[in-house]
Amino acid sequence: MAIWDFVKDAGKSLFGSEAEAQEAPAQAPAAAPAPQSDTDRKVAALKAELSALGLTGKDVHLTLRGDTVVISGKARDQETLEKLILAVGNIKGIAHVELAEGAGTEAPAAAAAQPLFHTVRKGETLSAIAQQYLGKASRYPEIFEANKPMLSHPDKIYPGQTLRIPQG
Numbered sequence: 194m195a196i197w198d199f200v201k202d203a204g205k206s207l208f209g210s211e212a213e214a215q216e217a218p219a220q221a222p223a224a225a226p227a228p229q230s231d232t233d234r235k236v237a238a239l240k241a242e243l244s245a246l247g248l249t250g251k252d253v254h255l256t257l258r259g260d261t262v263v264i265s266g267k268a269r270d271q272e273t274l275e276k277l278i279l280a281v282g283n284i285k286g287i288a289h290v291e292l293a294e295g296a297g298t299e300a301p302a303a304a305a306a307q308p309l310f311h312t313v314r315k316g317e318t319l320s321a322i323a324q325q326y327l328g329k330a331s332r333y334p335e336i337f338e339a340n341k342p343m344l345s346h347p348d349k350i351y352p353g354q355t356l357r358i359p360q361g
Contacts, residue, residue: 197278200312201260201288203353207238208286232257239281246342248277252299260286265293272339274298275308275357280343283354309358319347326358335359 229237236257243249252266262281268274274297282290311322319333327335337347339359344350 195292195307196261197282197290197310197355199282199287199290199355200353201286203351204283204285204287205242206285207242208235208284235286239284242284243277243280246276246280248273248280248342253277255281256293260288261291262287262289263291263293265296267297267299270298271308275310276340276343278308279310279340279355279357283343309360310355311358313350313352313354313356315352317350317352319350322356322358 236255239255239257239262240249243253243255253268254265256263256265264274264277264281268277274292278290278292281287309326311326313322319336320330323333323336324330333347336356336358337344339357344356350356
């Protein structure tokens with residue numbers, strides 16, 4: 194079991210405000226199905242985000258406990274697993290991502306290397322991060338590619354965002 198920490202108040206706003214969540218059931222028509230709990234609504238939003246990013250797996254399951262997302266099941270490979278961790282961790286309101294006991298990848302990992310993540314600080318660029326981890330600022334496209342589809346442009350990173358650093 195592994196746990197990664199994220200900046201809870203940074204990231205994509207996926208859950209809406211508490212006020213919006215409380216208003217939604219009041220606006221539902223009388224014949225509508227029973228309203229989802231707040232936790233169910235948030236898990237559904239997380240799953241929809243993963244689906245939109247193309248990071249779903251048939252055996253990957255999410256559980257939300259407060260501000261912690263627990264990932265269970267098997268991702269396609271190590272890269273996909275790391276992207277799953279980042280995709281849910283970089284959501285506003287999520288402070289921790291935990292990999293459940295027995296969770297991992299369908300394909301055996303070549304080496305049981307721990308993922309290398311970096312949390313962006315104010316004023317940092319992908320070039321500066323590449324210089325720090327990869328030894329050359331010009332290698333920033335490698336970090337950009339390692340974080341697709343969560344990143345749409347190399348200049349669109351923000352303080353508090355956690356990025357995957359490619360190894361090797």
